[in-house]
Amino acid sequence: MPLYLFDLVNGNGLTADTEGRDLPDDAAARDEALKDIRSILSEEVLRGHLDLDGRIEVRDRARALLFTVAFADAVLIERQSA
Amino acid sequence: MIEAYLRKLRARDSVSAGEEEAIRSLFSEERDVPSDKTVIRAGERLNISLLLVEGLLCRYKDLRDGSRQISELHVPGDFADLHGFTLKRLDHSVMTLTRCRIAVAPHDRIQAVTTEHPHLARLFWLTTNIDAAIHREWVLSLGRRSAISRMAHLFCELRERLAVVGLADESGFALALTQTDLAECMGLTAVHVNRTLRELRERGLVEFRSRRVTILDLAGLRRIAEFDPGYLNLEPEPR
Numbered sequence: 001m002p003l004y005l006f007d008l009v010n011g012n013g014l015t016a017d018t019e020g021r022d023l024p025d026d027a028a029a030r031d032e033a034l035k036d037i038r039s040i041l042s043e044e045v046l047r048g049h050l051d052l053d054g055r056i057e058v059r060d061r062a063r064a065l066l067f068t069v070a071f072a073d074a075v076l077i078e079r080q081s082a
Numbered sequence: 083m084i085e086a087y088l089r090k091l092r093a094r095d096s097v098s099a100g101e102e103e104a105i106r107s108l109f110s111e112e113r114d115v116p117s118d119k120t121v122i123r124a125g126e127r128l129n130i131s132l133l134l135v136e137g138l139l140c141r142y143k144d145l146r147d148g149s150r151q152i153s154e155l156h157v158p159g160d161f162a163d164l165h166g167f168t169l170k171r172l173d174h175s176v177m178t179l180t181r182c183r184i185a186v187a188p189h190d191r192i193q194a195v196t197t198e199h200p201h202l203a204r205l206f207w208l209t210t211n212i213d214a215a216i217h218r219e220w221v222l223s224l225g226r227r228s229a230i231s232r233m234a235h236l237f238c239e240l241r242e243r244l245a246v247v248g249l250a251d252e253s254g255f256a257l258a259l260t261q262t263d264l265a266e267c268m269g270l271t272a273v274h275v276n277r278t279l280r281e282l283r284e285r286g287l288v289e290f291r292s293r294r295v296t297i298l299d300l301a302g303l304r305r306i307a308e309f310d311p312g313y314l315n316l317e318p319e320p321r
């Protein structure tokens with residue numbers, strides 16, 4: 001299985017992944033990135049704060065960028081009231 | 083081979099030379115097991131219990147989608163599934179997180195030793211009670227502590243438990259875990275763990291790098307974790 005690196009870029013700057021994870025393919029890596037983002041956002045919500053401007057940059061073993069998952073793409077936001 | 087276990091017991095009570103001999107007679111063999119192997123599977127009928135001599139083991143449960151919750155980490159000197167002696171089948175699995183050396187205690191020998199040495203039976207009971215106390219502390223962490231204080235608490239707990247068996251000091255300890263392992267202990271994900279580790283480092287409390295936990299400010303780390311080692315029962319007294 002290929003090694004994927006997950007670099008976090010948000011209001012605190014870059015948190016680089018130094019370990020990576022072995023995953024079957026890009027689709028699995030995207031699912032992992034979505035879970036990572038939802039875990040981070042859920043804790044922010046518990047503190048009453050939500051910053052959707054971050055992203056996870058998914059990279060290969062050589063640190064080449066494969067794709068990016070934006071925080072805003074990890075949650076569906078509904079708001080109907082005025 | 084079981085020196086760590088004797089140290090762990092003697093931190094809580096005295097163990098006589100005769101009792102030490104009886105403890106040594108519990109074990110039929112030692113096994114070397116590679117990393118990431120489930121050594122006890124939930125639900126299987128058991129006739130042995132496993133003492134961890136070297137490495138790291140965990141107890142875990144998982145869901146159908148593959149998500150795993152580690153409910154306790156085991157350090158050298160832990161009788162990881164001694165409770166299997168009375169339960170006969172475990173409701174959770176036990177797996178290696180690193181390469182491990184494990185000593186095997188057949189249940190008929192535990193039966194014989196506890197019959198002949200009631201004080202040892204009480205010490206075995208004590209250690210399973212301490213495991214239960216560790217589980218309660220983890221429930222508090224998972225349910226109520228923030229990610230940063232949850233991580234700080236785990237590092238404080240491991241430092242105490244490893245210090246008992248001579249594998250940690252004030253400055254830190256070796257910890258051959260991945261961020262994914264830590265995530266499975268704390269109900270987080272690997273990137274969330276990485277971000278939390280960065281926050282702990284930037285606050286000058288602790289650093290986890292190259293399989294080593296370096297404690298920068300033990301008092302500060304305990305404060306943020308609300309760590310009180312009382313649940314580890316580290317005072318020696320007659321049991």
